[in-house]
Amino acid sequence: MLKSLFTGVTVLALSATGAIADALDDIAARGKIVVGVKADYAPWGMRDADGNLIGMEHDMIDDFVTRVSDAVGKPIELEKVVVVASNRMQFLEQGKVDMFIATMSNKPERREVVGIVQPDYYSSGVAVLAHKDSGIDGWESLEGKKICGIQGAWYNKDHGLKNGAEIVAFKGVSEVEKALLDGRCDGWIYDDSAFIPRKVNEPEKWADYSIATPTVDDAPWGAAVPLDEVDGRLGKLLSEAIIDWHKSGTLVELEAKLGIPPTAWLAKMSEACKAGEKICNDAYDDE
Known part of the structure; x- marks a missing residue:
């Protein structure tokens, strides 16, 4: 308490x-x-x-x-x-x-x-969650990929666009999540702290998805x-x-x-x- x-x-x-x-x-x-x-x-x-x-x-x-x-x-x-x-x-x-x-x-x-x-x-880092068939394996592999992101997030530019990704930005997390699960994006760039609980708490839903890049830019909240x-x-x-x-x-x-x-x-x-x-x-x- x-x-x-x-x-x-x-x-x-x-x-x-x-x-x-x-x-x-x-x-x-x-x-x-x-x-x-x-x-x-x-x-x-x-x-x-x-x-x-x-x-x-x-x-x-x-x-x-x-x-x-x-x-x-x-x-x-x-x-x-x-x-x-x-x-x-x-x-x-x-x-x-x-x-x-x-x-x-x-x-x-x-x-x-x-x-x-x-x-x-608190603190988190930036990573990409991707489907196992996305072809994403590391940051350099984002070249030409459609990557979902949140509007206003600094890492869309610093780690998405910088690595050649096409950023598809949404206002909220639920919209990004749906787009990723629907296959409208190859991956999701976001805080690793958001991916980990999904994998732990909803293993069946996220069974085909994994963190496909190294976590970078650990940033305190x-x-x-x-x-x-x-x-x-x-x-x-x-x-x-x-x-x-x-x-x-x-x-x-x-x-x-x-x-x-x-x-x-x-x-x-x-x-x-x-x-x-x-x-x-x-x-x-x-x-």
């Missing part, structure tokens, strides 16, 4: 109020926090048989709302807004959500647009608040939550709970945070 832990320093910091209202003040005033979430990225964000939003990131968000309620001293309701790769940053910029935890790779150019807090909470809030109370509260989830082993436990094969990155982060290493600080180190 997720636990909400606070240090004395944080409690003192969150009790201070300034003349200008910040994001946490706004959330407290309306009694609700609006969070961008994924519904197309099982098992991090998905819908169950009844249409309810569930998954690893949703468990994280539920715990974070408890922390927000404790910080402002009143119950805070949670409103979830479903986002996709192509609109999650825009929704945050436009004020449609207060924050998001939505399977986003932490890239320097993205940190110029939204406030990605430190530390990162970051949670985000508005750019001007990354060093504010909301950003620091989110950083503290992620640090605690690593230290307590909560994220490792959630990974196991959802049938995700253990990842070396998450195990290392858990140990690094327990040891108080720089990578688990709540601010970026430019050194």
Whole structure:
């Protein structure tokens, strides 16, 4: 079970109020926090048989709302807004959500647009899932192949087009999945973290498909608040939550709970945070 832990320093910091209202003040005033979430990225964000939003990131968000309620001293309701790769940053910029935890790779150019807090909470790499008869065997074999991808994903260009693939982009994962299974694409370029659970949890459905390229560009995932809030109370509260989830082993436990094969990155982060290493600080180190 997720636990909400606070240090004395944080409690003192969150009790201070300034003349200008910040994001946490706004959330407290309306009694609700609006969070961008994924519904197309099982098992991090998905819908169950009844249409309810569930998954690893949703468990994280539920715990974070408890922390927000404790910080402002009143119950805070949670409103979830479903986002996709192509609109999650825009929704945050436009004020449609207060924050998001939505399977986003932490890239320097993205940190110029939204406030990605430190530390990162997960990581994945890029690979191609392909049918056994596709002829795909390594990145160079993508030349001339139709490869399904998600609109707005940086690796469509860096690893798809760069290797001569014809990228067929779709808005959501369900559309890509259907196109691949229908044979409209030779392969699917995406995070390896999305392929592994499919092979584990739906072996019959994906029996003829395998990861056909080496995994490259391991990229940590970051949670985000508005750019001007990354060093504010909301950003620091989110950083503290992620640090605690690593230290307590909560994220490792959630990974196991959802049938995700253990990842070396998450195990290392858990140990690094327990040891108080720089990578688990709540601010970026430019050194």
